[in-house]
Amino acid sequence: MFYYYGRKKQIAKHYPSPNFEAIVEPFAGSAAYSLYGENWQKNVFLVEKDESVSDIWKWLIEEATPQVINNLPDLEIGEKSSEFLHIIHAATKMAFHYKTIKVTAVLARNWQISKRYMCENLFKIKHWKIICGDYTLAPDIEATWFIDPPYKDASGEGYRYGSKLIDYQKLATWSKNRKGEVIFCEGHCGNYLPFKPLLYLKGVAGKTSKEMIYYRSDSYPQLLAKSKIS
Template sequence: MRNYPPPEHDTIFEPFAGSAGYSLRYPDRKVVLCERDPQIAAVWRFLLRVRPDEIHAIPDVPLDGTVDDLLICEEAKWLVGLWLNRAAARPRRSPSKWMRIGIRPGSFWGERVRTTIASQLEAIRHWRIIEDDYRACEKRGVQATWFVDAPYQSAGRHYHYSSAEIDYNELANWCRSRPGQVIVCENEGADWLPFERLDSVKTTRAGRRSKEVVWLANHQANCKTAEKDANAAA
């Protein structure tokens, strides 16, 4: 996330929330997350209300067991499940091969992850989560930073709510109409906006890299001009 420009406005909208990696770099801002997946939305609601000591109290998953072995609520199980495999699109029930053999233990559910999450809770307490698709973020006239990380057009078919369900022409028009700063990230080969090369990053597959692209826009000047014209007409 460090390659994306910082927010230029006090409010950040993430219409495809996921792990909200961009907003977590700027937790002091007013943040509105929109998430269509009911499990992911439930995890965010859980995080917005839970206490740090409750996170610390969530136990480890036995390497030969599942999250069902833990006497915790469903939302906590889903949270843990997202940390049982790297870059998991959906909560898992059992530890992945990489977790079982102990590669990068800090990347999977355990003390380090619990400590990190618990330390962030108070900083995000003011955030808002909307369980709906991206169009529910519609806020006419609100100058904000819009960070759009939709399922990638080609590589996003493994999500429960996948790229196959998205009308990318409609999404492109929606992105162009956002008032304020707009940051749209994608993978090389996407053609629904005039993307530019951003970076090449490691993937969870050995030796594979993802070629990331981005589309940036700032509609602040246009919105101010439109508002001025509207006031003059009135």
């Protein structure tokens, strides 16, 4: 819904479609998977430990209107802002630690794009639920579980609750005990579940990164065999 470093907006189409009536994202971020395609129509439960991020979701779900969002001022390059909703549009993980930020051309452009996107898509999330807290607070229901934690490598550092604060073995055990189906995202260093390659992403300076996936389903064990994932 808004810019978030590491979000899955551009690659959400590569993940399996949800096969259950509910979607749970225990590491919500900007919830790109739940917003993709028609996924938003499901009963969506977001869990987000970062209070600043969960507060944005609470505001969007419970209070915001397209008119209110549209009336939010644009950002001028060179000015400073202490609004977290502005700061996270700076396209850097370090934004999660900034108290104020000087508006760059990138931030101003991302904010303008997000304002338009939020206005156009706000109606999709009004039935969603947001829980502020650890992933273990997610409702214990049969659902499509889209689990996208900070990755177990350098790319997972920098967030307010980054990879150094996660017990990945505990997370793996918890994930395998979810009811329904589990779509678990990781990077190339993920070794705590039987991850498989999903796709390669081109980054800056010609670098590429490997996106990995672990999929498990109580009802659709044949899904991966029929997909392009190998």
